[in-house]
Amino acid sequence: MKRAYDDSASASVGPPQSRPRLDPIGVQQFLEDDESTKNLARKVAEHYSLRTNQTLEERESSPIIHLKKLNNWIKSVLIRIYARRGDAVLDLACGKGGDLIKWDKAKIGYYVGIDIAEGSIEDCRTRYNGDADPHQRRKKFTFPARLICGDCFEVQLDTVLEDDAPFDICSCQFAMHYSWSTEARARRALANVSALLRPGGTFIGTMPDANVIIRKLREAEGLVFGNSVYWIRFDEEHAGKKFGSSDPFGIKYKFHLEDAVDCPEWIVPFHVFKSLAEEYDLELIFVKNAHEFVDEYLKKPEYAELMRRLGALGDGNQDQSTLSQDEWEVAYLYLSFVLRKRGQPDRNQRNSNRTNNGQMQISKNDILYVSNDNY
Numbered sequence: 229m230k231r232a233y234d235d236s237a238s239a240s241v242g243p244p245q246s247r248p249r250l251d252p253i254g255v256q257q258f259l260e261d262d263e264s265t266k267n268l269a270r271k272v273a274e275h276y277s278l279r280t281n282q283t284l285e286e287r288e289s290s291p292i293i294h295l296k297k298l299n300n301w302i303k304s305v306l307i308r309i310y311a312r313r314g315d316a317v318l319d320l321a322c323g324k325g326g327d328l329i330k331w332d333k334a335k336i337g338y339y340v341g342i343d344i345a346e347g348s349i350e351d352c353r354t355r356y357n358g359d360a361d362p363h364q365r366r367k368k369f370t371f372p373a374r375l376i377c378g379d380c381f382e383v384q385l386d387t388v389l390e391d392d393a394p395f396d397i398c399s400c401q402f403a404m405h406y407s408w409s410t411e412a413r414a415r416r417a418l419a420n421v422s423a424l425l426r427p428g429g430t431f432i433g434t435m436p437d438a439n440v441i442i443r444k445l446r447e448a449e450g451l452v453f454g455n456s457v458y459w460i461r462f463d464e465e466h467a468g469k470k471f472g473s474s475d476p477f478g479i480k481y482k483f484h485l486e487d488a489v490d491c492p493e494w495i496v497p498f499h500v501f502k503s504l505a506e507e508y509d510l511e512l513i514f515v516k517n518a519h520e521f522v523d524e525y526l527k528k529p530e531y532a533e534l535m536r537r538l539g540a541l542g543d544g545n546q547d548q549s550t551l552s553q554d555e556w557e558v559a560y561l562y563l564s565f566v567l568r569k570r571g572q573p574d575r576n577q578r579n580s581n582r583t584n585n586g587q588m589q590i591s592k593n594d595i596l597y598v599s600n601d602n603y
Contacts, residue, residue: 297538298551302434306566307330313337315395317338317340320342327401338371338585340373349595372586375595378599392585394424396426397430398421405495409478428572431566437517442495445469455558457554476500481494519560
């Protein structure tokens with residue numbers, strides 16, 4: 229695929245240098261006063277709860293099936309590189325458990341998944357138990373797990389998961405931008421990751437690339453841009469298409485992706501994300517736009533073979549099992565990142581008895597429901 233990534237993009241918005249830092253311990257009081265943010269979070273949760281599990285035939289007929297396969301390849305590569313046998317994994321915004329098989333192949337030792345959408349957590353439970361699709365039998369997962377229903381960008385998770393921490397790796401795939409509606413939520417998200425990761429632990433994730441989105445907005449005639457499978461619309465308040473450094477949070481847009489997403493999202497200026505993460509002892513290892521990620525890792529034989537098996541890319545000529553140009557353009561809207569928690573790992577902590585907290589079969593009564601009212 230043709231590379232279209234531009235490292236020199238200057239469309240990002242500035243860091244909050246002139247504003248006082250919010251006390252991460254007292255973040256909750258700001259969230260309790262922000263009812264509009266809670267309502268938007270509920271809308272996002274409702275959107276994903278209402279999405280039903282698809283059959284194999286339905287998935288293969290999706291207009292963005294190859295984009296989905298490409299996204300799965302990117303996540304699989306991240307997990308293969310950074311997950312180790314026996315790792316304890318915290319999966320923020322775990323959704324319907326689509327990455328469970330990836331974690332199983334990495335031979336992890338323990339898994340905790342949390343998601344705001346009750347329907348998604350229930351689907352994750354049935355998938356973990358092996359009965360998500362009665363027509364497709366599979367072996368049981370090899371790791372014990374816990375599932376939690378709650379907003380991981382609002383609840384103080386170190387209280388909820390005190391007996392499960394520390395984790396070796398934390399993952400947040402295609403969801404971190406939902407925390408960027410307010411500074412308080414963004415800080416809570418990063419505070420949760422930092423508090424629950426062991427020193428030396430890894431935080432992997434994917435999210436929209438703010439540079440690309442804002443550049444496309446500025447190139448568009450109006451406030452809407454897209455192609456046959458997606459569109460992004462900004463409100464009239466952004467008609468000037470200028471984004472200052474006074475407040476890099478709460479820059480909202482509507483994102484529609486065929487057969488996938490139709491809800492509000494927020495711009496995450498990556499240099500602000502990096503700066504904020506450093507306040508929580510999370511150091512950047514790398515950030516790559518999806519096009520750059522494909523260019524780099526597709527050159528490695530083991531990952532090229534994985535791409536071939538997933539069927540995301542063909543030769544772009546006679547092979548029709550390839551991404552369409554419109555799907556490839558959507559991939560350009562995203563980036564991958566890896567952060568590491570400062571400090572030296574404690575091997576004794578890593579081999580603690582956390583697996584007793586999980587189960588190999590999860591009933592509906594085993595799901596823990598949490599909110600700021602609980603903690």
